Structure formats: C-alpha cells, structure tokens
Amino acid sequence: MASTIPIPSKPNQDSVVEQKIRRLRELYADAPELGKVALEQGLPDLKKRELAAATGAKNAGRIGARQGKVSELTGIFPFAKGGAKRLHGLLQLLEGNFQGADAVGTVHDMRFVFLDNDTKLLFATAYDGEWDAYIDDFATKIPNAMDLLFCNAEGWPGIRSPKVKDWIVEHQVAAEAWYVANDLTVAETRRLKRMGQAVEEFLDQIG
Amino acid sequence: MATTTTQTKMQKGSTQPADAQQKIEAFRALFADAPELGKKALENVIAELKSQVSEPRAKVESAGRVGARLGQRSELTMIVPLAPGGAKRLRAFLKMLDGNLSGGADKVGTLHDMRFVFIDNDTRMLFATSFDGDWDVYIDDFVTKIPDFLDVIDSAWEGWPGIRSPQAKDYLVKHQITAEGWYVANPDLTVAEITRLKRIGKAVDEFLDKVGD
Numbered sequence: 445m446a447s448t449i450p451i452p453s454k455p456n457q458d459s460v461v462e463q464k465i466r467r468l469r470e471l472y473a474d475a476p477e478l479g480k481v482a483l484e485q486g487l488p489d490l491k492k493r494e495l496a497a498a499t500g501a502k503n504a505g506r507i508g509a510r511q512g513k514v515s516e517l518t519g520i521f522p523f524a525k526g527g528a529k530r531l532h533g534l535l536q537l538l539e540g541n542f543q544g545a546d547a548v549g550t551v552h553d554m555r556f557v558f559l560d561n562d563t564k565l566l567f568a569t570a571y572d573g574e575w576d577a578y579i580d581d582f583a584t585k586i587p588n589a590m591d592l593l594f595c596n597a598e599g600w601p602g603i604r605s606p607k608v609k610d611w612i613v614e615h616q617v618a619a620e621a622w623y624v625a626n627d628l629t630v631a632e633t634r635r636l637k638r639m640g641q642a643v644e645e646f647l648d649q650i651g
Numbered sequence: 652m653a654t655t656t657t658q659t660k661m662q663k664g665s666t667q668p669a670d671a672q673q674k675i676e677a678f679r680a681l682f683a684d685a686p687e688l689g690k691k692a693l694e695n696v697i698a699e700l701k702s703q704v705s706e707p708r709a710k711v712e713s714a715g716r717v718g719a720r721l722g723q724r725s726e727l728t729m730i731v732p733l734a735p736g737g738a739k740r741l742r743a744f745l746k747m748l749d750g751n752l753s754g755g756a757d758k759v760g761t762l763h764d765m766r767f768v769f770i771d772n773d774t775r776m777l778f779a780t781s782f783d784g785d786w787d788v789y790i791d792d793f794v795t796k797i798p799d800f801l802d803v804i805d806s807a808w809e810g811w812p813g814i815r816s817p818q819a820k821d822y823l824v825k826h827q828i829t830a831e832g833w834y835v836a837n838p839d840l841t842v843a844e845i846t847r848l849k850r851i852g853k854a855v856d857e858f859l860d861k862v863g864d
Binding site: 464467468471472474475476478479480481482483485486489490509511514516518520524526529530531532533534535537538539540541542543544545546551552553554555556557558559566568570587588589590591592595596600602617618619620621622623624625626628630633634635636637639640643 | 674675677678681682684685686688689691692693695696699700703704708709710711719721724726728730734736739740741742743744745746747748750751752753754755756757762763764765766767768769770777779781798799800801802803806807811813828829830831832833834835836837840842845846847848849851852855
C-alpha cells in the first residue's frame with residue numbers, strides 16, 4: 445500500500461478565530477459585568493483585527509518585548525541603603541531631565557519611578573533593536589552615568605562588570621503586551637525632522 | 652504601596668554658575684555614603700554634570716493632574732491590583748492579540764507607546780504609556796475612542812469603576828505614580844507630527860527619485 449504523505453491542511457482562518465473568541469468568552473464568563481459587556485461590544489472589531497494580526501509583538505533578544513524596530517525594557521530594582529535618597533538628589537539636580545541619554549542614540553524614552561515607599565525603583569525605557577546591543581550602547585557611551593544611577597540599586601555590579609547583564613536580566617520583567625505608534629528608530633525620526641525643516645525652508649525660498 | 656503624586660515642580664530659567672557649584676557640592680555630600688563605584692563614577696562625570704546643571708535646557712513639568720511631561724510628551728505610570736481571575740483573563744486577551752494592541756491603540760491618536768507588565772506573581776499590573784500633552788485630554792481620548800477595549804482590559808483591575816463612570820479618573824489618579832525622572836529623545840514631536848513628517852519624507856524620496864531619472 446502506497447504511503448500517503450500527509451499534506452498539512454491550511455487551517456481555516458475563520459474557524460481558528462471563532463475558536464479563540466469562544467475561549468475568550470469562556471474566560472470572561474466570570475468577569476465583572478462591564479467587562480463582559482465591553483467584550484461583546486468589542487468583538488466585531490476584534491475579529492477583524494485578529495485576522496490582520498500577522499505582526500505580533502516580538503522578542504527583543506535576551507529579554508523584553510519588541511514591536512517592529514522598537515523594544516521595551518522594564519525593570520524593578522530594590523534600592524540599596526540610602527539609594528533612594530541619592531537618586532532623588534541626582535534627579536533633582538538634573539531637574540528630572542536626564543539629557544545625557546541623548547548620547548546613547550537609541551533611547552526613545554526612559555522613566556524613573558519610585559515605588560513602595562521608596563524601597564524600589566521602576567526603570568522603564570523604549571529603545572531601538574536588540575537588548576544586548578542596547579546595554580552595550582549604555583556601557584560604551586555613558587558608563588559613568590550608568591554607575592551613578594544604578595549604584596543606588598541593591599547589588600549593582602557596575603556597568604563594566606561581566607555580571608552586569610545577568611544582573612539586569614534578573615530584575616527585568618518582560619511586558620506581556622507592547623504597543624508602539626510609529627515604527628521608526630530614534631535616528632530615523634531625527635532624519636525626518638531635519639528633512640521636514642529642509643522642506644519648509646525650500647518652500648519658503650520658492651514661495 | 653505608595654501612591655505619591657509628587658509633582659516635579661521646576662523653576663524656569665538657567666541656574667547661575669555659583670548656584671550650580673553649590674548644588675554640585677550638596678550633591679557630592681549626598682554621595683559620600685554611596686558604594687565606591689558610585690563615588691568614582693561621580694568624580695568622572697562631575698565636570699559634565701556641572702555644565703548640564705548650568706546650561707538652560709528643557710524642564711520636566713507636570714502633565715496636568717498627575718504625571719511628568721517634557722516638551723510635548725507626557726508619561727503615565729500606574730500599578731494596579733488585579734481582581735481575582737483578572738490576570739488570567741487579561742493574559743488570555745493579550746495572548747489572543749499576540750501582544751499587539753495596534754488595532755485599538757492607533758485610534759487614540761495621541762499615544763506613542765504602551766506596555767502591560769504583570770508583576771508580583773500576577774497580583775499587580777504595571778501599565779506605562781507615553782503620550783501627547785495633557786493628562787485629562789489623553790484620558791478623554793481613550794474614553795471617546797476605545798471605551799470598550801479599555802473596559803475589556805481594565806475589568807481585570809480590582810475596583811475598576813468602568814471607563815464611563817464619573818469615578819474613572821479618580822481611580823486612575825489614585826494608582827498613578829509620577830516619574831521623578833523622565834527623558835524623551837524627541838520631546839517636541841507629537842504622534843500627529845511624526846505621521847506628518849513620515850509623509851513629507853516619503854514625498855521627498857519620491858521627488859528625488861523623479862529628479863534622478
């Protein structure tokens with residue numbers, strides 16, 4: 445008897461979506477009433493999107509989520525003794541604006557938030573590309589600033605230490621969902637800004 | 652947990668050199684008990700810090716009711732307790748969308764980035780976004796543009812009153828924590844402005860292609 449090679453059947457998109465929706469409905473069965481109502485009202489749009497959702501959030505490399513060119517890093521670090529006070533002082537000195545990060549060149553945004561009665565630091569950034577390359581950028585471009593900031597966290601091995609990446613990974617929590625409005629790197633955005641200025645000057649001249 | 656909403660109040664104008672020196676000295680004193688590598692790093696950057704403190708630059712202000720703002724760009728950072736079963740439902744929802752929320756979030760129009768992070772063994776959720784302008788307007792954008800998606804997500808939060816409830820904003824404020832440090836690479840660009848620049852960039856490229864032919 446001739447062996448038949450099983451041809452993987454292309455799953456019916458519609459039924460896959462229906463199945464997912466059914467599972468979600470089941471899960472939301474014990475949700476608060478307003479959650480259930482919201483789910484029903486959002487379903488038509490959800491179905492449409494689910495079909496188009498070919499580009500999901502991806503991985504930033506070692507840890508973290510990535511969408512297109514932009515990745516996220518979210519870490520919660522316990523403060524060392526006196527660390528919260530020192531970091532407060534540093535951020536106050538800089539008036540909350542840590543402009544030194546311009547030198548890194550791949551940071552979109554970055555926040556420092558004090559949690560749980562100043563016992564922990566939440567550090568969250570959006571950056572371009574791969575996790576490893578990003579950490580390397582910090583280490584090569586603003587190593588002193590990194591030590592100045594993170595020596596206030598418990599157990600910081602120092603940006604030049606071979607253990608620094610493991611230490612960061614240990615405190616990082618990958619986002620379950622990650623959204624970015626514009627798929628542009630920091631460099632591309634700056635280029636567009638320059639181009640926009642040039643076009644305006646050009647139009648002024650011929651006007 | 653601390654839900655301090657300390658506003659980062661910033662005075663206008665540049666700092667005088669003598670004043671900057673004083674600030675640096677006070678700061679150095681604060682670092683006297685820092686770990687050795689921290690003290691060393693401080694000495695390495697002290698000149699740079701001093702010039703940064705002396706030079707006029709963009710100030711972090713308040714985003715309105717709560718949150719920090721630099722130029723056009725504001726931050727919202729919240730930590731909310733999850734309701735029983737909430738983590739399970741929310742994970743399933745986010746997984747179904749492959750962690751990609753573009754379909755709904757694009758509609759808001761003032762949202763740059765947004766993350767959902769489960770912390771403390773799924774008992775709390777960290778929600779952090781970066782957006783254009785004022786806090787109240789931003790929340791209103793969510794309410795008018797994607798109320799149902801918001802409720803599908805936020806019904807996982809303990810005590811969430813519903814986005815259409817008059818108590819919704821107070822709930823958000825109660826759980827939001829203002830960032831003490833906030834950096835943005837391009838603080839002058841709104842989502843709309845970036846979209847416009849993208850169109851210009853494309854038009855210029857096409858134009859140059861034609862000229863080159």
